[in-house]
């Protein structure tokens with residue numbers, strides 16, 4: 312039996328990405344280590360995404376609070392807002408929204424950058440200059456994305472909760488201390504662990520897919536554009552798939 | 565060992581029965597080539613005939629399906645990473661698309677291969693070598709510019725400076741004049757000849773530009789249908805009656 316063309320392509324690519332990720336683990340833990348480039352990428356990937364993450368996180372927290380309020384008022388439980396928003400943001404919305412924003416910004420820029428380096432032979436030039444381009448480009452970027460996204464998510468969660476605090480204060484008055492006490496009344500460490508753990512996987516997915524797409528970019532400017540585009544699409548879908556797996560796994564405990 | 569500074573009898577590149585195909589698409593078929601120290605050889609072929617594939621096999625960027633590629637006495641397809649890097653220090657490669665790192669300044673572009681291959685080098689030595697390489701191509705004033713601020717001809721010259729910085733014994737030029745206007749092409753051709761004079765380099769120059777062939781080649785190898793169809797001087801080939809050769813000269 313012959314599978315349809317699209318299915319075959321999909322399976323091929325999945326296998327290819329798996330091999331690419333394997334290679335990442337092989338190369339990442341053997342010298343030489345590209346420490347300088349790694350820190351540079353942490354700066355580029357982490358620090359430069361911060362404003363965007365902060366803005367979206369703030370709006371999310373604020374809007375969520377405003378949207379929840381009317382229905383809670385009907386049941387007279389608007390005092391539950393901090394706890395509800397806290398759980399929603401820390402467990403789900405914070406990590407996923409931040410990861411999606413991250414995929415849009417970082418996934419596409421890695422895809423485009425490596426893609427254009429590929430088509431203009433810069434990757435080949437590195438190779439002949441005594442540099443392993445996989446280590447120099449792929450390992451550093453993927454590591455930086457894996458480590459920076461969790462940091463961004465934690466900061467984003469904090470900013471979201473602050474946004475929510477301001478949202479609450481439009482109708483009621485509360486203090487920051489009271490607000491956060493209420494948030495953590497229902498939020499335990501057990502809630503934080505899966506959320507924090509999955510954010511590493513989100514970061515890894517964005518980094519490795521961006522690099523894979525760029526590294527396998529086709530010739531021409533169109534090739535670069537489409538690798539940037541498909542880096543975002545594939546890593547965004549992957550974020551949801553990982554999220555789905557994560558909830559299944561954390562349900563076991 | 566190089567016993568004289570002119571073309572000597574020492575063979576520095578020896579390719580034997582090289583085959584390379586991509587799937588069903590055969591690109592190189594039993595390709596042979598021998599290059600003496602100091603010689604500048606042009607490989608002439610239509611676009612898509614496998615010229616870039618040939619020199620990428622020579623520098624180990626592509627792996628041939630079969631055949632031997634001896635460069636300075638070592639068979640490239642057999643080498644591991646470390647040994648390959650050691651041979652690559654002696655081979656310069658000028659990429660068709662220049663391959664300048666566009667996130668780096670001209671200075672950083674030139675420093676990259678230096679710092680990568682020779683880790684013990686001091687800052688002062690680096691600075692001197694960068695300036696010497698830029699002086700060779702007459703572009704000292706661009707040292708702090710980004711590649712995107714340079715014209716096509718300048719970018720080609722910076723790429724050439726980066727190729728020269730490790731003082732390679734062999735230089736592989738991938739279509740050095742393609743995409744440049746006639747005047748700039750002539751400048752690049754003159755530069756290739758000046759480098760040859762100054763550093764006594766051996767070179768393989770890949771091109772389909774006849775002016776470049778005429779001005780730089782000792783011998784010309786015709787790459788037709790994947791093999792070394794004919795190797796002769798430019799004058800001899802220009803007078804050939806073989807229709808497959810004639811099509812390049814008409």
Ligand SMILES: Nc1ncnc2c1ncn2[C@@H]1O[C@H](COP(=O)(O)OP(=O)(O)O)[C@@H](O)[C@H]1O
Nearest residue numbers: 586589591609610611612613614615616617618
């Ligand atoms: N990585 C590759 N994968 C598949 N086909 C390739 C690859 N590189 C080159 N080719 C094919 O090999 C042939 C020769 O390419 P190339 O050496 O770049 O030609 P040129 O002589 O113009 O430099 C072309 O038909 C090209 O399609």
Ligand SMILES: [Mg+2]
Nearest residue numbers: 615616660739
């Ligand atoms: Mg070519």
